[in-house]
Amino acid sequence: xxxxxxxxxxxxxxxxxxxxxxxxxxxxxxxxxxxxxxxxxxxxxxxxxxxxxxxxxxxxxxxxxxxxxxxxxxxxxxxxxxxxxxxxxxxxxxxxxxxxxxxxxxxxxxxxxxxxxxxxxxxxxxxxxxxxxxxxxxxxxxx
Amino acid sequence: xxxxxxxxxxxxxxxxxxxxxxxxxxxxxxxxxxxxxxxxxxxxxxxxxxxxxxxxxxxxxxxxxxxxxxxxxxxxxxxxxxxxxxxxxxxxxxxxxxxxxxxxxxxxxxxxxxxxxxxxxxxxxxxxxxxxxxxxxxxxxxxxxxxxxxxxxxxxxxxxxxxxxxxxxxxxxxxxxxxxxxxxxxxxxxxxxxxxxxxxxxxxxxxxxxxxxxxxxxxxxxxxxxxxxxxxxxxxxxxxxxxxxxxxxxxxxxxxxxxxxxxxxxxxxxxxxxxxxxxxxxxxxxxxxxxxxxxxxxxxxxxxxxxxxxxxxxxxxxxxxxxxxxxxxxxxxxxxxxxxxxxxxxxxxxxxxxxxxxxxxxxxxxxxxxxxxxxxxxxxxxxxxxxxxxxxxxxxxxxxxxxxxxxxxxx
Numbered sequence: 001x002x003x004x005x006x007x008x009x010x011x012x013x014x015x016x017x018x019x020x021x022x023x024x025x026x027x028x029x030x031x032x033x034x035x036x037x038x039x040x041x042x043x044x045x046x047x048x049x050x051x052x053x054x055x056x057x058x059x060x061x062x063x064x065x066x067x068x069x070x071x072x073x074x075x076x077x078x079x080x081x082x083x084x085x086x087x088x089x090x091x092x093x094x095x096x097x098x099x100x101x102x103x104x105x106x107x108x109x110x111x112x113x114x115x116x117x118x119x120x121x122x123x124x125x126x127x128x129x130x131x132x133x134x135x136x137x138x139x140x141x142x143x
Numbered sequence: 144x145x146x147x148x149x150x151x152x153x154x155x156x157x158x159x160x161x162x163x164x165x166x167x168x169x170x171x172x173x174x175x176x177x178x179x180x181x182x183x184x185x186x187x188x189x190x191x192x193x194x195x196x197x198x199x200x201x202x203x204x205x206x207x208x209x210x211x212x213x214x215x216x217x218x219x220x221x222x223x224x225x226x227x228x229x230x231x232x233x234x235x236x237x238x239x240x241x242x243x244x245x246x247x248x249x250x251x252x253x254x255x256x257x258x259x260x261x262x263x264x265x266x267x268x269x270x271x272x273x274x275x276x277x278x279x280x281x282x283x284x285x286x287x288x289x290x291x292x293x294x295x296x297x298x299x300x301x302x303x304x305x306x307x308x309x310x311x312x313x314x315x316x317x318x319x320x321x322x323x324x325x326x327x328x329x330x331x332x333x334x335x336x337x338x339x340x341x342x343x344x345x346x347x348x349x350x351x352x353x354x355x356x357x358x359x360x361x362x363x364x365x366x367x368x369x370x371x372x373x374x375x376x377x378x379x380x381x382x383x384x385x386x387x388x389x390x391x392x393x394x395x396x397x398x399x400x401x402x403x404x405x406x407x408x409x410x411x412x413x414x415x416x417x418x419x420x421x422x423x424x425x426x427x428x429x430x431x432x433x434x435x436x437x438x439x440x441x442x443x444x445x446x447x448x449x450x451x452x453x454x455x456x457x458x459x460x461x462x463x464x465x466x467x468x469x470x471x472x473x474x475x476x477x478x479x480x481x482x483x484x485x486x487x488x489x490x491x492x493x494x495x496x497x498x499x500x501x502x503x504x505x506x507x508x509x510x511x512x513x514x515x516x517x518x519x520x521x522x523x524x525x526x527x528x529x530x531x532x533x534x535x536x537x538x539x540x541x542x543x544x545x546x547x548x549x550x551x552x553x554x
Contacts, residue, residue, distance in 0.1 A: 017168055019191040021520045023216025023297040025167060026260060030286070033279035047164030064190045065169060068162055094213050097201065098194040119216060119297050 010042030011133055014052035014076065018069050018105070020059030023119035024086040028056060031122040038126055049075040054132050057111075060088040060095050061103030073109050079139040081132040084111045085125060087118040094118075154182045157505065161190045166512070167264065168519040176505065184500045188493065191520045199483045204230045204304055204450050204474075205443070207483070211470075212298045214485065215521040217260065220246070220253050221463040222470070222485065222521070223302040228383065228459030229472040230304050230480075234449055239436040240385075242306035247385040248319070248428045249292060249301060250461070251421040255326065256285040257464035258414045258421075261516045262337065265411065268509040269346050274336060281329055288322040291315060304446060305439030316429055323422050330419050337411055338400070347408035351499040351511035354405055361494045365466020366417065367515045369395055370410040372403030377462035389427050394420060407514040414516075451478050463488045465516050487521030 015028055032038060032045055046052055049072045061069060073082065082105075087093040089105040105111055112135050115128035154175035161169035169190035175183035195214055199207045204226075211222040224246060231238060238246075263278035286296050292315060293299040301307050311319070337343055353363065358371035368375055376393035378386045394416045396402060396409040403409055440446045459470045466488035473482040492515045499511050 016162060017191070019169070019193060019520075021213045021216045021298075022168065022518065023213070023219075026216055027297060030279065030283070033283070034276050035280060035283045059191070060193065062190060062192055064192070065161070068169070068190075072162055088213075094210050095193045095195070095198065098198055100192055100194045118213070121296065 010044075011054060011129065011136070012044060012046045012052050013054045013056055013129070014046055014049045014072070015056045015058070016049075016069060016072050018057055018059040018065045018089070018103070019062035019101075020086065020088065024058035027119045027122055028058070028085065028125060031125045036122050036126060038129065043129055049073075050077065052076050053080060053136060054129065055080060055082045055109075056085055057082060057089060057105050057109065058085045059103075060092055060098070060101045061105055061108050063100050063102050066102035066108055069105075069108055079136060079143065081112045081136050081139075082109050083113045083115060083128055083132055085115045085120060085128070087116055090114055090116060153177055159508070168517070170517075170519050172508075172512075174500075174505070174508070179504045179506070181500050181503050181505060181508065184497050186493070186496065188519055188522060196483050196485060200479050200481070203447060203478045204472075204480065205447060207480070208302060208304060209300060211485075212300055214487070215518050216297050217257050217518060218253065218463045218465070218468065218488075218521065219297060219299045220249050220302060221461055221468050222487075223299075224250065224384075225459035225461045225468050225470040226472065226483075227302050227304050228461070229457035229470045230450065230453070230459075230474070232457035232459070233455045233472060233474050234304075234453035236305045236439050236449070238306055238439060240433045241310075241435045242437045242439075243384045244428050244432050245307045245309075245311055245437065246302065247389075248311070248425050249289070249299065249307075250384070251424045251428075252285060252289050252292070254421045254464045255418050256282055256289065257516075258418050259285065261414060261464075261513075262333075262411070265407075265510060265513055266337075266343075268513045269343065271340075271342060274340075277336070278333075281326075281333075284322055284325055288319060291318055303438060304450065306437050308438075310437050311432065316432070319425070319429060323425060326418065326422055330415075330422075333418075334415055337415060338408075343411070344408065346507070346510060347406065347411060347514075349404075349406055349408075350503060350507050351407045351514050352405050353495050353499050355403070357498045358405065358495065361498075362491050363466075363495045364491045365463070365488055366410055366413045367466065367492050367495060369393055370403060370413045371405035372396075377460050377467050381460060383461060385428055388431070389424055391420070391424065407510055410514045447478075450474075452476060465489055465518060466492060468521075485521075487518065489515070489518040489522045493517065493522065 055076050084105045113128050113132045154177045157174040157176050159172040160166055161171045171187040173185045174181050208223050211226045212219050214222045259282040263275045266274035290296045293301040353371045355372045358368050374393050378391045379393050396412050453474045454476045456473045461468050468488050469486040471484040472480050475481040
């Protein structure tokens, strides 16, 4: 299916916590608030994965959350981009030797953009979203 | 996840979570509904369990300090401070006075940012998004200040065993005072916005009530307990760091607003007043900041050698923005602690959801859930099950075990 061009200008994001320490969560929420204000570019957090273009995943994916993470990923319509926010989703970070992890996130989902940092600054998250946007445009052009 | 069967008759079962827009963190609720009214509540946390205590028992105390930062991203200093205090107790380390004052300053700055964060989330849960954006905009000021003092916005990494890792310079002091003036000027405006607004009054007054008796029986702590009228605050009852020198009194809902009723509105009042109290505490600390060292032992190898020899048990208690946070550490002359137990503040508060939510409407669930400021990343622990039987002991079981033990010891 061809995506109408009117959808191109806004990027909707769904945020999924897979067992994070809340550090990335508060930085993601800080990102959408007036100081950084990405909503002027159409970037906003939405309440349902079915409305989203981008899936932000934080945390090292605990065993209990892994099936839920997969289910949420399947609910995001194509074309989609997965962003992994925070060091613990990329390598386990300080939780690298834990017994209760199914992560890092790229063991569970195909990740497109990595934003490192524990937690990353709002500027870094916005930069990651820009990268995700570029990839999404490429995917749409290929369709 | 609850194993209870989904019922097809009244009361209807409504599951919420673990991924739901009304929840900021994964937790699973099961509501028994009669129309719009919540009759029964059950919840299952555990989705963010990362096994931190288990990992800690394989690392040395200096490494654990950085692990404790990541127990919870909002209460970064709370966990590292109470862990450091427990270890300092065991190794008999005397923290320099200046370090104690710097710890207090950052502890209170954290309370300011955490309470503002909560106020924003609460406004968002009520559907009052302009207030949410306003609160988070002013919160950025405290984040800037924290970044200036510690080098990080979140997960500060400032506490070290035996002191703090960064000093406060004279220029930073001026900056901190400016930041405090900003918040002082803002307090009245925030109070008007939150307490006189008819939307907030309508949605919060008389909702999510936790009676004083229930609060006491469920061992509730922090602002949730104080809003129900319990006069308790670790900073007042068992002063630590610089709190002994300062005048700190537990904040209860004042008589002007009708005294403590234990509803959501009272929890807003307590937290807003605590922001004002924190500003006062930081001002006092900055004025009386003593000169001297900031670390008991700056050389890492020496510090580790002392910690390796340490033996004994210690408990660190601090008043987190959500209530008392306690770390129990046992060292046995090895590099890693023999035992480490974290009792985070939300752990004591979660059970208060059940009396609060019963009889409320489904639409009030998000604000009531948010009103205790739950932090599940701190709370999620492991429950041991053997042969498929979970080891939950009732009072009768405990007294039976106690009697059996007495009998064994008599023989």
